[in-house]
Amino acid sequence: MPDIKFIIENKALVEEGLAKKGYTKEDLDIDALIELYRNIAALKTSSQKLSEEKNKLSAQIKSASAEDRPDIIAKSKEIGEEFKRQDEELSKLEEEFNLMMLKVPNLPSPESPIGPDDSGNVVRRVVGEIPHFDFTPKDHIELMEFNDWSEMARIAKVSGARTYAIKNDLAKLELAMHMFVLDKLRSYGFSVITVPSVSKEKPLYGQGYLPFSRDEVYYLPQDDLYLSGTAELILNSLRADELLNENELPILYAGFSPCFRREAGAAGKDTRGLVRVHQFMKTEQFVICKDDINESEKWHKKLLEISEEVLQDFELPYRVLEVCTGDMGAPKYRQYDLEAWVPSQNCYRETHSCSNITDWQARRTNLRYRANADGKVRYVHTLNNTGIATPRALVPFIENHQNADGTVNIPVKLQPYMGGVKIIGKNAK
């Protein structure tokens, strides 16, 4: 949701950005949007003039003589009626305009690779050695069964498809990963915060989930609430409508929450195991910073660096993908994905998604700050990145670190979070 004035003044640029993101004129008609805005401005001017006149008359009434008074009142009433008519028309147009504005995506960074879909994503770097096993490696499901780490078949009976129940050392590992990442984020100055998984509707618009992908989110009609797909949703609205002091920035949150996704568009994909489930746990990095593209790009790099460090500490081979314009969601200015190596699938799978949203969400949540330099009020920039998301991250973790006897090595950095244990599994001593 960029500024309408910016859209008018930079129409060519905006249309170019929309095209890069794969928008056609049918998706979003910028000319119609601008036309609508012009109509609103004209009507507003006209109705404000009426209001002005009416106010002037009202002010006279108190001091008017007894014989003038009825005339003034009558005139004022007349104007009032015309004003009401125009005002109603104005509300209608504004509602239409606002709905349209909610559909305007963020413009992509000039640095972002241009492409139609995920085929246009660019590998920026590949880190770590892909393991070569001198035995036949198990996939993560086999490892779980072998070590009595899960109840996948039974939980499907209870909770349906795409759910998981893991136990014993694997359950401990899942929680240890979050504790490890939360501690790391705290050391970088983030406030650790646990947040709810239910949300009212408004924050979904604030985040930019709505009006774009309603199918993806669980809805609780009895309470008119939604289940959150990520703590980003909650953190993005936590400070909504506030006017911050620049000295409060940047605000760094490490948010932990259970997350829920319907996976409506993923039918048939990753149906087994821990890769894609309806409910998972995520530690999220969320940053609120100044309205300065250099500043937010700096944070974007920093967030990426932190999650790369997580994967390195977990001793996982991974690659950094820069997501192309056509594969980015509407809110995003620039996006990197991290993908960790999954031996059983012989490919990299996404574990982290790191986005600079610039001021797009802040405009929706009305989150602003007063700049020290000139005292002006500006929208903040927001950024988000996965800290760690489980159980998905367990998949590359246990597959890459497995031994011939079915045990799994715990990387040195994580051992303190596992009570000093170096190897887990039924054959471990």
Place this chain on the structure above:
RNA sequence: GGAUAGAUGGCCGAGUGGUCGAAGGCGCACGAUUGGAAAUCGUGUGUACCUCUAAAGGGUACCGUGAGUUCGAAUCUCACUCUAUCCGCCA
């Protein structure tokens, strides 16, 4: 679930029909004072939009949200939302 109370500017808080964008305080900015700072004193300090513009200026709206009464609403009426406290229940 039951019962009360409340929602005003960056924050706190006054304000029961026109002189209220709104007292006072805090905060913030600038200035004076000081060797420097604190304290003190002085001055200033809302947001959004429209119009005009080189700049200034002019105007409209906003006191939780929505409707209503009135020539005129922060103030009166109605509905709703949210918050706090107490009781009950509860991980």
